[in-house]
Amino acid sequence: MRLICSLTSPYARKIRVVLAEKSLPFELVEDIPWNADSHVPDFNPLGKVPVLIADDGSVWFDSPVVAEYLDVVHPSPRLMPSDRQAALPVRQSEALADGIIDAAVLAFLERARPAESRSQANIDRQYGKIERGLEALGRRLEAAAGVDGDQLSIADIAAGCALGYLDLRFPxxxxxxxxxxxTRYGEALLSRPSFRASSPPA
Ligand SMILES: N[C@@H](CCC(=O)N[C@@H](CS)C(=O)NCC(=O)O)C(=O)O
Structure with missing residues (x-):
């Protein structure tokens, strides 16, 4: 398997963690989708990473789909319930964590614009999403050890990647x-070997 990704992408980190938790060997192909010479659009028409190229040549993109593909084809350990109804709350929590990442990425891109075209209102709007997202995550954790129970799920992995991305871009x-x-939950996730091995370069 080949994973096309950039080393700072929190979405790609989700998949790197999934691959590590499942002990699946893969070749990491670094490609920065923002670069003019990027080959990412050859594999994903949307020009975004991560992209997984499976051993059978099939190509998968969008991290929730890539994670689901890996869980279907390599189910041990399971990162989401196979029952579709039982999977719903896990998918919802994954979307919550991915949404925190989306807001942080948008705020980062807005912050990087030249001062004259930067919109502070847009940055504040994204911060609002991050704040409310973290509060919702905290509320879910009061009910269980993970966002949806004790066993590591794709929602926990997405949440760890969201927290790690905030460390990188928005300390x-x-x-x-x-x-x-x-705090306990985030620290425990980020100290797992799968997360340590995929921490973004400083
Ligand atoms: N929903 C996608 C988001 C992927 C994404 O936006 N990746 C960023 C890197 S962090 C990217 O490739 N951006 C390039 C672009 O938007 O052109 C996923 O979960 O995989």
Whole structure:
């Protein structure tokens, strides 16, 4: 298997963690989709990473779909329930964590614009989503050890990648000093070997 990704992408990190948790060997192909010479559009018409090229040549993109593909083809350990109804809350929590990532990426891109074309209102709007998203994550954690139970799920992996991305781009968000359950949970996730092996370069 080949995984096309950039080393800082939190979406790609989700898949790197999934591959590590499932002990699946893969070749990491670094490609920065923002570069003019990127080959990502040859594999994903949307020009985004991650993209997984499976051993049978099939090509998969959009991290929730890539994660689901890996869970179907390599089910051990399971990262989402095979029962579609039982999977719904896990998918919802994954979407919550992915949404925090989406907001943080948009805020990062807006912040990188030249001062004269930057919109502080847009940055604030994305911060609002991050704040509410973290609060919702904290509330879910008060009910269980993971966002949806004790067993590591794709929602936990997405949440860890969201928290790790905030560390990388928005240390001012300071998610560790909010809710003890979120702090314990985030620290435990980020210290797993799968997360350590995929931490973004400083
Ligand atoms: N929903 C997608 C989002 C992927 C995404 O936006 N990746 C970013 C890197 S962090 C990217 O490739 N951006 C390039 C672009 O938007 O042109 C997923 O979960 O895989």
């Amino acid at each position: 001012d968000v300071d998610w560790r000093n909010r809710c003890p359950a979120l």
